[in-house]
Amino acid sequence: MELIDILWRQDIDLGAGREVFDYSHRQKEHELQRQRQREEEERLQRLQEEKKALLAQLQLDEETGEFVPRAPPSSQQTTTPPEKVQPAVFTEEDVGTLSFDECMQLLEETFPLVEAIETSAPTLDPSVLPAAHGSPVMMGPQPQPLLSATPPPQKPLPDLEQAWMELLSIPELQQCLNMQMGDVVEPQGYSATSTSPVVQEPNYPFYLPKMTDVITVPAESVCSSGYQSSFEGAFAGAVPADSPGQATLEAPDLNGAFSVESFCDMFYPDLTDTTISHGGLLGEGGSEGTALAELPEETPVKPMDISEFTLGEGFASKEAEVEFPDSDSGLSLDASPNNGSPEKSTVDDSSFGYSDSDMEEMDSNPGSTKSDYTETFPLSFVAESIQGNSGAHSQPGSSQDQNAGHPKTELAEDAGHDKPPFTKDKHRRRMEARLSRDEQRAKALQIPLAVDLIINLPVDDFNELMSKHQLNEAQLALVRDIRRRGKNKVAAQNCRKRKMESIAGLECELDSLREEKERLLQERSENDTNLRQAKQELSSLYKEVFSMLRDEEGKPYSPSEYSLQQTSDGNVYLVPRVKKTTGKTRGN
DNA sequence: TCGATATGTCATGCC
């Protein structure tokens, strides 16, 4: 009882009155029942005794075979008539009281019976009520209604069933159901094929068993059975018995007003109720329940978001495609060295014409890599296709419809498929993307020429090719830009190569020059050495020669007074150092 | 985080 009380206080539907779970209460009822049975037995006993007494007073009429009252003495008549009448009256009353008691007893019995039924089929009574006019159980005193009320459950069924079949066969209703189920089930991630068909075609075959067997309230069965069918796995056991309170409350309304609108209207509150109540009931499933309650709000938004998103993307891409045109001149004039500030919206819009720079800007965006651009166009195409799908969104229950519910996620997935690998071989992908960037541009404008051709063909051939293909202005501009960029790229590569080669050559020359310098320095030092040596030799030779010279007297010349000098003709003269002495020239 | 390096692109001058 404590548990029951706890549940009861939490306003959780127990499927029956709280008293039902009270053992003492049941005991009391049992005792009461016993007492009534005893009283009834006593009454029956009394009745039999009275009947015996009556029979004892009767006399068999030989002719008619009837029991005829004996002719009593007059004194006795006063007493007997009452006795005589009384039995008659009494018997009538007795029948009435007996039936009333039976009714009461039945009432006593049916109460638990009804409750027992309610627990198993909580909505028995409500379904019966409309056919039985009100609540016979409560109005119980009259036996007829009660007696007629117990069997009816089977009676209204075929009608009800038929009514529900008709109701469920109404297209709008099916749509209504569809929406409901879709809103409820789809967000859960159940596949469209699993949900929509169940909702669409075999609706009532699916639900009818419940209706026929258990006689549940249609609203309950329709709404929550589909709901339950989808979530049986998750909710089984968690929701032992459907909340009869809601059913009993809502059923009369349902049966009272049997229109489609009311029916449809009924689904929404009921569903929300069920979801909410389930969410409240479930411990773990609570999150699911809340998620369910929230999702119907989110799901309708998604297509809108996508349409906007796709619109934006498609629009942007289309603009890019259309306005690609502006040409090289535009680039050189407009885009000047402003590359430093690529993200300017003005540039984006006005000079979008200069697609290339924009592309560059887009591409070179730190966050978005080259592949972003390459993905932009496929993305736009996908977006357009999805938009097309969303156009057919109105078709209920279609797989496209289901898809349209997740296009954003699909997009995200697509984008996600492309992007995540970035982390791994990012470099390689980037390089590939870079290499094929102009090809992507050409694809974007649907240029039917290979980029290699565009770049590498000689001018004449290139012009001829251009003349062959009828290209619009944008395409021509892009082709020219591609050619220019391609050639300039090669030129830059060559230039850098040459520069590197030049640098290498200069470094090599520098090395050789250094080596030569070394060599020259060494040679110079050698020459210096030789020169010094030669000077020494010459000096010694000079001294030797000078010392061998003698004057007329046979005396050697003083080196301080004379010196040997050689003239250009090769003659050597002894020249006096002092001027006052006139020098004599002596030949060898 | 910073510097070095690689690469693409633009602007410009020259042929």
Place this chain on the structure above:
DNA sequence: ATGGCATGACATATC
């Protein structure tokens, strides 16, 4: 006049 080349300068990504 035009196309192409050469090259300095800039931007970005990557190491």
